[in-house]
Amino acid sequence: MPLVYGRAVGLDCAALRRRMVGVLAGTGAVADEAVLCAMGRVPRERFVPRFWAVDDELGMGGPDHPFEWQPGEGPWGDRANELVYDADRALGIAALGASPWAGWASSVSAPNVVGHMLELLRLAPGQRVLEVGTGSGYNAALLSELVGPAGAVTSIELEPDLAAAAAEHLEAVGCRNVEVVVGDGYAGAPGHGPFDRVVVTAGCPDVSPQWLRQMAPDGLCLVPLQHGGWHPVTALRPSGRGALGRAESPARFLPLRGSGERQLPWAHPGPVGHHGPLSASPLPRAVAVALLRPTPAGHDWARWDLGFLLALEDSRAVSVLALAEDRSLAEVAASGREVIASGEQAAALRDRLVEVAELWLALGCPRMQDYAMSFAPTSPPGRPTARAGTTRDAPSDMPGAQGSPRGTWTVHRTDYDQALWLEEAA
Ligand SMILES: C[S@@+](CC[C@H](N)C(=O)[O-])C[C@H]1O[C@@H](n2cnc3c(N)ncnc32)[C@H](O)[C@@H]1O
Structure with missing residues (x-):
C-alpha cells in the first residue's frame, strides 16, 4: 500500500523530484527500480525545513560562509527547492559549534550517495534495518518505503534535537514503521535486533562488534570505513567471530562521534595544505594514462583506486592521493599527470608517491573492489591505540588470506584487524 504524504511544497517539488530521479537513473548513479521509485516518492524537502549550502550559480554563500535556505514559498524558496533536489548535493543541517562556519555535526548526504547505498543494501519487504545516524530522517524514510509495512527500521541519532x-x-510524512532512538550508535540498538541490515551514515574508524552481534546470520552491514582520509563504503557479512567484506565505492562522510571515536591508523586524516614553494615532477606516463582513463559512468574512480592502495602502503596517506608528514605534502595534481610537493620532505614524499603508483601498475591497477577483506577481533579486545597502523605482508591467519601471491595488507584498527588481499582473476 503506497504511503500517502501530506501536502508537499507544491507541484514544483514533485517535478523536481522526478527530474532528480531522471538524473540518478540517467547518470547510472542508481539503477535499482525500487530505490528510484522510493526516491521519487519521499518528499526530501519535508526533511530539511532549513539547511545551509553554498550556491555558486547565484553566488550565495562561500566556502566559509554557507547561506541559510528554507525550502517553500518564501524568499528564495524556489531556489532552495532546486538545491534540495540536486542529485549531487549534500545539505548541512546542524553546525558543530555555535555557527555553521565551524563545520557540520550533521548533513543530509547527496541523493546519489544515498541512492547508491540503498542499492547496495539490497533491501526486501519485511526486513528489519538498523540505521546509525538518523540526521534529518530522509534516509530512514527511504528505508521505510523499501522494507514496507511488514518491515521495521530502527534509527539511532546521537543528537537529541x-x-x-x-x-x-x-x-508528518506518514512513516509508521520507523523508530528513532536517541543514543550512541556504536553500541548498536540492544534489544531491537536481530537486524537483516545495518547501515551506518557516518565515517567510522572501525567496525563496531555490536553491529555484527546484532545482525541476523545472513545479514549485511554497510559502513563508510575510514581508509586514509576518506571512507570507502564497505559491505560486511558476519563470519565466525568477525566478518568478511569488500569496499564498494568511494565516499567521504562526517565522522562518527561518541564511543566509536578512535585513534586512526593514519597520521593525518584531515585536510592538509601546502606550506612554502611548490615543486612538481611528472608521474610515470602509464600511471597518468590509467588515472585519466574514463570509467563507464564517467567517474574518476581510478584516482580512488590508486588512493586505496596508497592508504594500505603508507600510514602518511591523507585525502585521496596525497602523503603528508609534518608540514610537508605531496599530492597527485588534478590533471593526473604530475605530483606536486612542498615542504622539507617534499622530495621524499614525492618519490614515495611515485613508488606506490608504480606498484599499483605492477599489480595491474587493482580497483578498490578487487580486494577481499576479513575482520578479526583484536587481541586483547579493544587493544590500545598505540599499536594502530598498517603493515604489508604481515603473517596472517585470517580466513582466505593465507598465501595470497600478491601479498596481504593488515590495517590494525582498535576492535578489529582488517586483512586485505587481492584475489586472483579466475
Ligand atoms: C551524514 S549525517 C546522516 C544523514 C542521515 N542519514 C540523513 O538521511 O539525513 C551523520 C549523522 O550521524 C550522527 N552521529 C554521529 N555519531 C553518531 C553516533 N555515535 N551515534 C549515532 N549517531 C551519530 C550525526 O549527528 C549526524 O546526524
Whole structure:
C-alpha cells in the first residue's frame, strides 16, 4: 500500500523530484527500480525545513560562509527547492559549534550517495534495518518505503534535537514503521535486533562488534570505513567471530562521534595544505594514462583506486592521493599527470608517491573492489591505540588470506584487524 504524504511544497517539488530521479537513473548513479521509485516518492524537502549550502550559480554563500535556505514559498524558496533536489548535493543541517562556519555535526548526504547505498543494501519487504545516524530522517524514510509495512527500521541519532526533529518529519510524512532512538550508535540498538541490515551514515574508524552481534546470520552491514582520509563504503557479512567484506565505492562522510571515536591508523586524516614553494615532477606516463582513463559512468574512480592502495602502503596517506608528514605534502595534481610537493620532505614524499603508483601498475591497477577483506577481533579486545597502523605482508591467519601471491595488507584498527588481499582473476 503506497504511503500517502501530506501536502508537499507544491507541484514544483514533485517535478523536481522526478527530474532528480531522471538524473540518478540517467547518470547510472542508481539503477535499482525500487530505490528510484522510493526516491521519487519521499518528499526530501519535508526533511530539511532549513539547511545551509553554498550556491555558486547565484553566488550565495562561500566556502566559509554557507547561506541559510528554507525550502517553500518564501524568499528564495524556489531556489532552495532546486538545491534540495540536486542529485549531487549534500545539505548541512546542524553546525558543530555555535555557527555553521565551524563545520557540520550533521548533513543530509547527496541523493546519489544515498541512492547508491540503498542499492547496495539490497533491501526486501519485511526486513528489519538498523540505521546509525538518523540526521534529518530522509534516509530512514527511504528505508521505510523499501522494507514496507511488514518491515521495521530502527534509527539511532546521537543528537537529541536532531532525533526529535527527524521523528517529527517522519511522522508528518506518514512513516509508521520507523523508530528513532536517541543514543550512541556504536553500541548498536540492544534489544531491537536481530537486524537483516545495518547501515551506518557516518565515517567510522572501525567496525563496531555490536553491529555484527546484532545482525541476523545472513545479514549485511554497510559502513563508510575510514581508509586514509576518506571512507570507502564497505559491505560486511558476519563470519565466525568477525566478518568478511569488500569496499564498494568511494565516499567521504562526517565522522562518527561518541564511543566509536578512535585513534586512526593514519597520521593525518584531515585536510592538509601546502606550506612554502611548490615543486612538481611528472608521474610515470602509464600511471597518468590509467588515472585519466574514463570509467563507464564517467567517474574518476581510478584516482580512488590508486588512493586505496596508497592508504594500505603508507600510514602518511591523507585525502585521496596525497602523503603528508609534518608540514610537508605531496599530492597527485588534478590533471593526473604530475605530483606536486612542498615542504622539507617534499622530495621524499614525492618519490614515495611515485613508488606506490608504480606498484599499483605492477599489480595491474587493482580497483578498490578487487580486494577481499576479513575482520578479526583484536587481541586483547579493544587493544590500545598505540599499536594502530598498517603493515604489508604481515603473517596472517585470517580466513582466505593465507598465501595470497600478491601479498596481504593488515590495517590494525582498535576492535578489529582488517586483512586485505587481492584475489586472483579466475
Ligand atoms: C551524514 S549525517 C546522516 C544523514 C542521515 N542519514 C540523513 O538521511 O539525513 C551523520 C549523522 O550521524 C550522527 N552521529 C554521529 N555519531 C553518531 C553516533 N555515535 N551515534 C549515532 N549517531 C551519530 C550525526 O549527528 C549526524 O546526524
